[in-house]
Amino acid sequence: MFIEELEVYEIEKLTRFIEETFHYDFSNYAMSSFRRRIKRLMEIYRYTSVDDIIHKLKKDPTFFQEFVSEITVNVTEMFRDPSFWKELRDTILPEQLDEHRRINIWHAGCSSGEEVISMAIMLDELNALDKANIIATDIDLAIISKAKKGEMALKTMALNQENYEKSGGVHTLDRYFTEKGGMAVIDPRLMQNISFRKHDLVKDASFAKFDLVLCRNVMIYFNQVLQNDVLKKLHGSLFRFGNLIIGSKESLIWCDIANKFVVVNNEEKIYKKVRD
Amino acid sequence: MGRNRAHKKYQAVVIGGSAGSFQPINELLEALPRGFSLPVFLCLHRLKTVRHGFVEALSIRSAKEVREPMDKEKIQGGIVYLAPSNYHMCVEQDDCISLSTDELVNNSRPSIDVTFETAAYAYGEGLLAILLSGANDDGAEGMYWVKEKGGTTVIQDPEECSMNTMPKAAAKHAEIDYTLSYKEIIDLLIKLTV
Numbered sequence: 001m002f003i004e005e006l007e008v009y010e011i012e013k014l015t016r017f018i019e020e021t022f023h024y025d026f027s028n029y030a031m032s033s034f035r036r037r038i039k040r041l042m043e044i045y046r047y048t049s050v051d052d053i054i055h056k057l058k059k060d061p062t063f064f065q066e067f068v069s070e071i072t073v074n075v076t077e078m079f080r081d082p083s084f085w086k087e088l089r090d091t092i093l094p095e096q097l098d099e100h101r102r103i104n105i106w107h108a109g110c111s112s113g114e115e116v117i118s119m120a121i122m123l124d125e126l127n128a129l130d131k132a133n134i135i136a137t138d139i140d141l142a143i144i145s146k147a148k149k150g151e152m153a154l155k156t157m158a159l160n161q162e163n164y165e166k167s168g169g170v171h172t173l174d175r176y177f178t179e180k181g182g183m184a185v186i187d188p189r190l191m192q193n194i195s196f197r198k199h200d201l202v203k204d205a206s207f208a209k210f211d212l213v214l215c216r217n218v219m220i221y222f223n224q225v226l227q228n229d230v231l232k233k234l235h236g237s238l239f240r241f242g243n244l245i246i247g248s249k250e251s252l253i254w255c256d257i258a259n260k261f262v263v264v265n266n267e268e269k270i271y272k273k274v275r276d
Numbered sequence: 277m278g279r280n281r282a283h284k285k286y287q288a289v290v291i292g293g294s295a296g297s298f299q300p301i302n303e304l305l306e307a308l309p310r311g312f313s314l315p316v317f318l319c320l321h322r323l324k325t326v327r328h329g330f331v332e333a334l335s336i337r338s339a340k341e342v343r344e345p346m347d348k349e350k351i352q353g354g355i356v357y358l359a360p361s362n363y364h365m366c367v368e369q370d371d372c373i374s375l376s377t378d379e380l381v382n383n384s385r386p387s388i389d390v391t392f393e394t395a396a397y398a399y400g401e402g403l404l405a406i407l408l409s410g411a412n413d414d415g416a417e418g419m420y421w422v423k424e425k426g427g428t429t430v431i432q433d434p435e436e437c438s439m440n441t442m443p444k445a446a447a448k449h450a451e452i453d454y455t456l457s458y459k460e461i462i463d464l465l466i467k468l469t470v
Contacts, residue, residue, distance in 0.1 A: 033364075033374055037378075219347075220348075220375050249344075249375050
């Protein structure tokens, strides 16, 4: 039942090997949850040490894709934290739409795309979908392929509907989905202005400027050093007076460049960039 | 059980509980003296939809501050950190708290196993772990790691618990130092840590 010990030096050995071989840098991931992810991977593949993982990766480099998928966390739901989505619907989006002819949105760490689709639905209900340009990125190629399909497991739809209603939605989500092969598939019209691409927040540079950046429950997997670095990238990816949105239990307080943002809504962790 | 550990210097306390633990926890928090200086990590199973009110309910009678930590919050002595609804609460080895939205563990988020295991790595023999009443076996693996890392394990006496699955599962999987009524747990906590 209980897997063996996994000490910090073993984890460091693994992250060093991965950095040298695959050029992904996990060395500044938050140690406690990173250790749990490695242990979980070892349980699934019945490995007894990090040397087994390294051996497998040397023998079969294509295994690295599976490694990334297992190490990154892909737990999400549509309209997660409905009170945040309500604020977005009632205040943030209308203000942004008022000021701009087009609105550029980045979902950084989009996972399987539930929040991206939530955004598309909300924009559609505000009659603004055609004004939006949405980029959704993730480090995990496999999860991006999944997100592109726009499919939800049917068993998740009750929770999605519940969240949607709490976020101020007045329809049923049925009107946006059709059932196919045991999945709820989103209307392709809603996916038109979304482009998915691979992006590693740790290694890759900023690539465009946005009016709205959502990076919710992504930086919690990083230590404070890395959070600082990533926040600088997010800041650099925002137009002045653009909004940054992080997870409801995350905070900018401890970051170097916190003073370049003002708090718009502390409860929902909505910030506005005020200084370059 | 009941080894002499008076010489130990405790650095932190973790407490886990589920069904039937609210009253013992309330009394325990009430009994903590004003000068209690260790951090306390509290992981209780709770409804994910209830985002507010829990902290207030636990704070009313306690002299100590009960707080849901933010991610990467620096750990301070004398504060009771309550795992937020729908997040796992991890204790980091560099003196801060990480939150995670990982998969449910034992059908729970927050999971007691996650908090106990990460605290065991962070505090080793400086950790005092208390597992109270509950209706599933979350916490059993966590108690194993607490013991493995040299910490002290305490369960509420299954005879007294309104739901005894949780302390019983822990006793099956981990070596338990003390099996006590919750009143005795409060006495022990004060004796060992103040």
